[in-house]
Amino acid sequence: MSARYDAIVVGGGHNGLVTAAYLARGGKKTLVLERRPMIGGAAVTEEIFPGFKFSVFSYVVSLLRPEIIRDLELPRHGLQILPLESTVTPLDDGDYLASWSDPDETRRELCRHSTRDADAAVVFGRLMHHMAMAVKPILGMVPPDPTSLSPGDLAGLLKLGGHFRSLGPERFHALHKLMTMSSADYLDEWFEFDALKATKSASGIIGTFLGPRSPGTAYVLLHHYMGELDGAFRAWGFHKGGTGAISETIANAARAHGAEIRTDASVARVLVRHGRATGVALENGDEIAANVVVSGLDPRLTFTRLVDPKDLPTALTEGVRHFKFRGSSGKVNLALAGLPDFTCMPGVGPHLRGAISISPSVDYLERAYDDAKYGEFSEHPYMDIVIPSMIDPEMAPPGKHVMSIFVQYAPYHLNGGWTDAKREAFGDAVVKTLARYAPNIESLILHRQVLTPDDIQRITGLSEGNIFQGELALQQLFFLRPVPEWAKYRTPIHGYWQCGAGTHPGGGIMGASGRLAAREILRATA
Amino acid sequence: MLKTSPFHPRTSVLVRAQTWRRWAGYQMASAYDPHPDREYACIRNSAALIDVSPLYKYRIAGRDAMRLLDRMITRDMTKLKPGQVYYTPWCDGEGKVIDDGTVSRLDDQTYRFTSADSSLRWLQMNAVGMDVRIEDISEAVGTLSIQGPLSRAVLSQVSSANLSGLKYFRLVESKVRDIPVSISRTGYTGDLGYEIWVDAARALALWDALIEAGTPYGLAPAGVWALDIARIEAGLIMMDVDYFSAHHALIEQRKSTPYEINLGWAVSAGKGPFNGRRALAEERHRGAAWGFVGLEVEWDSFERLYAAHGLPPQISNIAWRASAPVYAGGRQVGYATSGCWSPLLKQSLALAHLRAPHFAPGTRVELETTVEHRRERASAVVRKLPFFDPERKKS
Numbered sequence: 001m002s003a004r005y006d007a008i009v010v011g012g013g014h015n016g017l018v019t020a021a022y023l024a025r026g027g028k029k030t031l032v033l034e035r036r037p038m039i040g041g042a043a044v045t046e047e048i049f050p051g052f053k054f055s056v057f058s059y060v061v062s063l064l065r066p067e068i069i070r071d072l073e074l075p076r077h078g079l080q081i082l083p084l085e086s087t088v089t090p091l092d093d094g095d096y097l098a099s100w101s102d103p104d105e106t107r108r109e110l111c112r113h114s115t116r117d118a119d120a121a122v123v124f125g126r127l128m129h130h131m132a133m134a135v136k137p138i139l140g141m142v143p144p145d146p147t148s149l150s151p152g153d154l155a156g157l158l159k160l161g162g163h164f165r166s167l168g169p170e171r172f173h174a175l176h177k178l179m180t181m182s183s184a185d186y187l188d189e190w191f192e193f194d195a196l197k198a199t200k201s202a203s204g205i206i207g208t209f210l211g212p213r214s215p216g217t218a219y220v221l222l223h224h225y226m227g228e229l230d231g232a233f234r235a236w237g238f239h240k241g242g243t244g245a246i247s248e249t250i251a252n253a254a255r256a257h258g259a260e261i262r263t264d265a266s267v268a269r270v271l272v273r274h275g276r277a278t279g280v281a282l283e284n285g286d287e288i289a290a291n292v293v294v295s296g297l298d299p300r301l302t303f304t305r306l307v308d309p310k311d312l313p314t315a316l317t318e319g320v321r322h323f324k325f326r327g328s329s330g331k332v333n334l335a336l337a338g339l340p341d342f343t344c345m346p347g348v349g350p351h352l353r354g355a356i357s358i359s360p361s362v363d364y365l366e367r368a369y370d371d372a373k374y375g376e377f378s379e380h381p382y383m384d385i386v387i388p389s390m391i392d393p394e395m396a397p398p399g400k401h402v403m404s405i406f407v408q409y410a411p412y413h414l415n416g417g418w419t420d421a422k423r424e425a426f427g428d429a430v431v432k433t434l435a436r437y438a439p440n441i442e443s444l445i446l447h448r449q450v451l452t453p454d455d456i457q458r459i460t461g462l463s464e465g466n467i468f469q470g471e472l473a474l475q476q477l478f479f480l481r482p483v484p485e486w487a488k489y490r491t492p493i494h495g496y497w498q499c500g501a502g503t504h505p506g507g508g509i510m511g512a513s514g515r516l517a518a519r520e521i522l523r524a525t526a
Numbered sequence: 527m528l529k530t531s532p533f534h535p536r537t538s539v540l541v542r543a544q545t546w547r548r549w550a551g552y553q554m555a556s557a558y559d560p561h562p563d564r565e566y567a568c569i570r571n572s573a574a575l576i577d578v579s580p581l582y583k584y585r586i587a588g589r590d591a592m593r594l595l596d597r598m599i600t601r602d603m604t605k606l607k608p609g610q611v612y613y614t615p616w617c618d619g620e621g622k623v624i625d626d627g628t629v630s631r632l633d634d635q636t637y638r639f640t641s642a643d644s645s646l647r648w649l650q651m652n653a654v655g656m657d658v659r660i661e662d663i664s665e666a667v668g669t670l671s672i673q674g675p676l677s678r679a680v681l682s683q684v685s686s687a688n689l690s691g692l693k694y695f696r697l698v699e700s701k702v703r704d705i706p707v708s709i710s711r712t713g714y715t716g717d718l719g720y721e722i723w724v725d726a727a728r729a730l731a732l733w734d735a736l737i738e739a740g741t742p743y744g745l746a747p748a749g750v751w752a753l754d755i756a757r758i759e760a761g762l763i764m765m766d767v768d769y770f771s772a773h774h775a776l777i778e779q780r781k782s783t784p785y786e787i788n789l790g791w792a793v794s795a796g797k798g799p800f801n802g803r804r805a806l807a808e809e810r811h812r813g814a815a816w817g818f819v820g821l822e823v824e825w826d827s828f829e830r831l832y833a834a835h836g837l838p839p840q841i842s843n844i845a846w847r848a849s850a851p852v853y854a855g856g857r858q859v860g861y862a863t864s865g866c867w868s869p870l871l872k873q874s875l876a877l878a879h880l881r882a883p884h885f886a887p888g889t890r891v892e893l894e895t896t897v898e899h900r901r902e903r904a905s906a907v908v909r910k911l912p913f914f915d916p917e918r919k920k921s
Contacts (some may be wrong), residue, residue, distance in 0.1 A: 066872075070825055082571055083563045102543075102560040133838070157864035229838045241572055261561045353564075393572050393676065 007292040008280055008519070010267045010306060011461075011500070013041025014178040016296025017250040017261075018435060018514030019499040019521075021072050023294075024257035026522040031288065032251075032259060033280065035266035035461065039251050040245070041197055041296070042460050042467060043509055044242025049447035051397045057244035057451070057460060059331075059386060059404040060084060060326050062508035063223060064246070064278070066218050066230050068515055077252035078245065081237040082391050084353030086206075088200045088345065090437040096344035097195045098351065114193040124190050128225035129217045130171050131178060135222055137180040142520060143479040143487045143504045178218050179474065186218035198256035198359040200314050202382055204298040205408060207468045207507065211360055211369030216474045224509070238391045267432035270295070270306045270496060277495035292495050292521060295425065298462060298516070299323050299482035299502040303491070319483030323502075324476060326374060327453030327465030331431045333448035335396070339387070340438035353390045358383035358433060372409030377426045377450060380433050382408045400446075405430060412464040413454035469502035480503055488519040490524075493504055497521055528553040531579035532668035532729035534738075537779065540747055547750055550580040550642070555749035560814050560840075561843050562755065563869070565748035569715050569756045570870050572676035572744030575736055578714070578721065579729075581627075583663045584639040584649060590656035591637050595629055598652050599670055600784055600806070602628045607629050611695045611710050614785045614792050616648075621805030622772035622781035624648065625765055627787065628696050630710060632640035638723070642765040643773070652801070668729035672736060673719030675918055676743045681720055683739040685709065689720075694920040697732070703735045714753060716760025718918040754845040755866045758875055761820055761911025764788055767847050768863040768877055771787070785814035786879070787912060790905055817885025820851070820909040821862060821893055823874035827905035831897045841874070853892040853903060859884040862893055876906070884908070905920070 007023050009016045012034030026029045038044055042057040061081055069079060085101035097113060100107045110118035144156025153420060162171060178186065183204035187197040203224055204217035210216075227236040239246040251261055266283040270293050279289035294303040303312060303320045346350050359365055359382055368378035384406040389396035396402045407430050414422060427450035434441050453465025470476055479487045482502045489497050499517030501507055529552045531537070537555055554577065557565055560714040568574040572618035586594065597615040606612055608631050615626040627641040639645070651658050672681060678689050687700035687709055697710035705728045724732045737745065757764065762827035765771055768786050770780040783806060784793050793806050825839075832839045845866035852860040865876030878894060884891060887910045892903035 067824075069872050076871075079872070080571065080870060081565050085564065101563065105560070133836070390744075393742065398679075398742035 002194065005029050005288065005290040005293060006525075008033060008288060008290040009294045009296055009499070011035075011041060011253070011294050011296030012039035012247075012263070013500065014043045014247055014250060014263060014511055015500050015514035015517075016041070016294070016508055017247060017254055018068060018072075018511040019294055019296065019518045020259045020261070021250060021254035022515060022518030023521060024254055024259035025072070026518070028292075028522075028525075030254070030259040031290070032254070032261040033265040033267050033282070034263045035262070037263050039261060039263060040244050040247030042456070043243040043247045045242030048333065048449050049335040050403050050414060052400070052447065053242055053331040053395045054402055054449065055244065055388060055404060056333065056449070057331060058243050058455060058509055059388070059406065060509075061237050061239050061243070061246060062512045063227055063230070063236070065139070065510060065512050065515060068511045069519075071112070072250065072253040072513075073202070074249050074253060077256065078249040080240040080245075081239055082312055082389065084236065084238045084354055084386065086351060087199065087357055088342075088351040088354065089344055089357045089359055090344045091193050091195055094344055096342075097193070097199060100350075110196070113196065115148075117193050117196055117377045119193070120190050125225075127174060128222065128459040129228070130167075130226040131175055131222055132229050134164070134167050134171060134175055136226060137227070138478065139505045140516075143481070145485060145487070146480050147484075162273070178222065179219045180215060182213045182215050183221055184212040184366075185219040186221070191213070194361045195359070198362045198365055199357050201362060202357060202365060203242055205365065205369070205382070205410065206293070206384070206406070207329060207413070207466065208471045208473055209324070209326045209372070209409075210473070212365045212401040218476065220472060238386070238388060240392050242388060242395065243509060244390075248472065267306065270493075272307060272311055272493055272496070275311070275494055277493055278295060279312065292446070292497065294497040294499050294517065296500045296522065298325070298466070298500055299327065299498070300463040301461065302498050302500070302502070306494060316483055316486055316492060320485075323482050324471045324473060325464035325466040326461070327412040327456060327467065329379070329406060329408040329467060330426060330453060331456070332407055332427055333449040333451075334405070334445055335401055336401040336444040337446055338399070338444050339401060340403070340444065341440045342432075342438045344437065351478065352387055354386075356385040358385070364446070368409055369382065372411045374416035375411060375413060377410045377414065378408070379430065381410070381430065385434070405434070410452055412457070412466075418452045418454040423452050423455070425450060427451060441467060442478045468507040469500050470506070472507050477506075481506060490522045530724070531577050532726040533577045533579065533670065533733050536730060536733045537577055537747060538793045541749075544844050545751075546820060547747070549750065550582065552580040557749040557751045558747050562749065562751035564647055565746060565752035566755050566869060568746045569674050569717060569752060571675065572746075573676040573680050573740055574732065574748035574752065575733075575740065575745055576670045576671040576673060576748050576880035577669075579668045581664075581669060582641045582644050582828050583660040583667050583669070584645065585636065586639055586649070586658060587636040587661075588656075588658035589635060589903055590653070590658045591635050594649070594653045594656050595637060595639065596798065597800050599629060600636050600648070600789075600793040600800065600802070602794040603629070604797070608830065609698065611697055611712055613695070613703070615787075615789045617784065617806070618772045619801055619805070620772075620781075621783045621809060622775075622800030623769060624772045624787070625786055626763065628710075628712060630708075630853050632697075632699070632708070642773060649775075654865055666726055666877055668726045668732070670722045670732060670736065671719060671722070672722065672740075672745070673713045673715040673717050675718055676745070677719050680736065680740040680743045680745050681709070683717040684735050702732055705732050705735065708733065713764055714760075715756035715914055716762065716914055716919060717756065719918060724772075751844050756869065758845055758864060758866045758877060759768060759868050759870065759914040760913065761788070761877070761913060763789070763818065763877070764864070779907070782816070783809055784906075786818060788818040790814070801912050813882065815882055816860070816879050817882065817910075818877065818879055819885045819887070819909045820913050821865070821876040821878050821891065821906040822909050822913075823876070823893060824905040824907065825873070828874060828895070831904060833891055835898045837898065843867065843869075850876070851894045852880060852906075854889070859891065873913075873914060877911075880908065892899050
């Protein structure tokens with residue numbers, strides 16, 4: 001056996017790196033093992049086509065926790081989040097709906113479509129502010145188990161109960177509605193302009209196998225407003241150099257605290273002796289000993305591949321078996337010779353520095369979901385498009401551009417399975433849909449990278465290509481994530497921990513799971 | 527009517543929210559967008575084009591040009607080589623700072639002198655009996671500052687000047703396309719950057735050439751709001767904001783020596799006679815009573831002040847310029863004069879004057895701040911300036 005470590009983190013995704021950085025900061029001799037030649041997991045920047053850099057999978061920083069930015073001193077290690085200021089939704093009648101960074105400009109734009117909605121948006125924003133304030137503490141807490149009588153759980157529940165009581169009836173009821181309704185229904189109570197409801201509800205379906213009319217999607221609307229609470233930290237934005245650069249930043253912080261990071265180091269399994277993790281075995285046969293092993297992988301890999309399920313209680317393995325992944329989104333990355341020309345906003349303008357949302361109506365989104373429900377990719381998908389080179393010119397050669405297209409729906413379980421031909425057909429559907437709104441797009445494409453959920457799984461390891469390591473659905477959140485009783489980053493194997501987005505609170509380049517896991521580990525091993 | 531800069535025909539059509547401000551009697555853009563976020567990001571991420579024409583500029587030539595400047599400024603002019611630039615303060619006879627600016631040696635006997643305030647009278651007063659010509663070129667010369675990590679890449683598209691060979695605080699006479707310009711490796715952002723000095727008659731052509739060449743590199747015009755954040759991060763002082771000119775101060779207490787405003791490094795201990803030499807030598811010996819330092823506000827303490835009211839911290843994306851008391855051990859030990867939220871460092875920063883011994887780096891103090899109509903105190907730590915000092919600034 002080689003050098004002994006206090007902790008080994010399996011998987012160099014952003015949560016694994018956050019955990020490693022905190023453990024190293026807490027004085028643990030920490031090693032990160034990453035299977036791929038580069039760290040970052042789904043937060044990687046790669047030069048797929050010469051001179052063009054792509055945030056291959058995840059493409060914006062979302063809700064990165066300010067306490068992580070401060071604790072790990074990320075600005076000192078290269079953090080640079082740039083503004084992503086607007087969202088423009090091209091409409092089928094040649095018009096558009098835009099929201100800009102300036103509230104007066106946004107209001108004037110909304111008034112073009114509905115003055116009533118412009119008024120409603122102000123009050124809606126205030127409610128969402130209160131909802132986000134209500135939910136925010138939960139993001140920073142280890143989920144207490146409501147069925148447990150242990151002092152820690154009771155204290156947590158008491159704190160949570162007190163917190164919810166302090167909301168008052170009006171806000172508590174609003175929160176309950178938000179937690180249970182579909183985003184389309186919820187937004188119907190507020191707004192009348194269809195494209196506005198569609199664009200807002202789109203954020204509720206990202207990464208789930210649900211449509212805007214599926215119950216439970218309203219909750220995700222909150223995430224956008226959560227970002228606004230941390231506005232100063234620019235929790236939503238574009239990281240200079242792409243999402244790979246934010247992984248590098250966290251890795252720099254981890255290294256500065258003494259953590260060691262190895263790439264091309266694929267872990268075959270976690271070594272377990274007498275119900276206790278003793279280290280890991282690599283694919284190449286090397287064994288590395290450690291007191292603590294932390295899995296940054298998703299719950300399926302954590303509990304059924306890295307360890308032998310027979311070492312685990314049946315309730316847990318069953319829970320993991322039923323944990324919903326079913327990736328529903330794909331990604332198309334384009335290298336472009338020039339800028340797309342949108343019919344609704346011709347020429348070069350500020351709209352190209354923000355998001356372009358292909359979400360013209362709620363029906364459009366729901367129909368896109370219909371295709372997926374029955375095992376097909378959406379012929380006319382929902383798309384969230386950004387042109388990173390407009391924000392960070394160094395992503396592409398001068399005057400040329402990269403375009404990142406998040407596409408939903410592309411079901412992992414496609415009828416007949418994914419093939420090369422199906423992948424290209426999916427890519428064609430995306431480009432064809434985009435060409436409806438920006439007809440010159442096809443003539444600009446120098447290179448096209450199409451990633452299906454199957455590709456996402458193959459390259460990153462994420463089971464079924466789910467970008468959140470498991471759906472952000474209500475039955476899989478908080479004390480239920482990933483499974484009841486094992487939502488506190490521990491596992492039944494002593495010294496074996498979980499820190500990925502498959503744990504609370506999960507999702508996005510947030511790092512909260514990694515931080516909470518490290519905190520629990522440090523407390524348990526103090 | 528306020529004056530307008532030679533670039534005004536280009537800048538004025540870009541100011542979308544009519545956010546103008548005064549700068550040395552000129553009407554200048556605060557920001558082109560309604561708020562400065564993107565313009566600031568250009569300074570630190572790509573390149574920003576900033577009109578700094580309101581600077582006062584003088585051409586000083588003749589056999590005694592060097593003697594004149596050496597008498598005025600606190601740095602040793604005998605060491606300034608042709609093609610080199612000094613940043614320097616200058617003082618009155620009591621060693622109190624009148625202004626700060628740059629001195630560029632254009633050739634053997636010709637200098638360009640810049641200042642925040644009009645300096646013609648002071649220059650002439652110091653030139654009595656000397657063989658020197660002082661020409662006010664403030665309006666004849668336009669100045670564009672191109673700042674940011676890609677500024678060199680942009681400028682090299684349109685200029686044959688050897689920019690990678692042009693060191694920090696050096697200048698070169700060159701051309702941008704066919705426009706004669708002087709390019710200095712200087713700026714007010716603490717980043718990689720250049721200032722381009724051009725005949726006002728060719729100003730618009732220079733603007734157009736830089737915008738055209740820079741657009742593929744993400745170059746965008748930036749206003750004073752963005753510049754103000756960058757200069758605070760860079761710890762660069764501003765006259766009549768962070769200190770009063772000895773020529774403006776109504777009371778003695780408002781005057782400062784270079785040592786008191788973090789410019790002691792620019793006072794030559796060995797040079798010959800100059801304005802304020804004796805007073806400054808005494809102060810160097812005695813130690814300054816005040817220090818000018820950075821303050822980093824501790825976020826947790828700041829957040830708690832707001833959380834007490836059920837609010838998330840409120841932060842402006844525009845720098846503040848006001849006097850805020852600073853306390854230590856319950857007593858006032860100084861005052862902050864400007865500050866901002868740093869989008870890059872993710873910290874609330876301030877520039878402050880503190881009494882000895884409270885200006886030592888690492889000292890814990892409290893900065894007064896108004897939260898929900900109440901005066902509160904947030905914890906802060908004294909930091910050495912600059913807050914932000916990237917390698918590329920000098921590399």
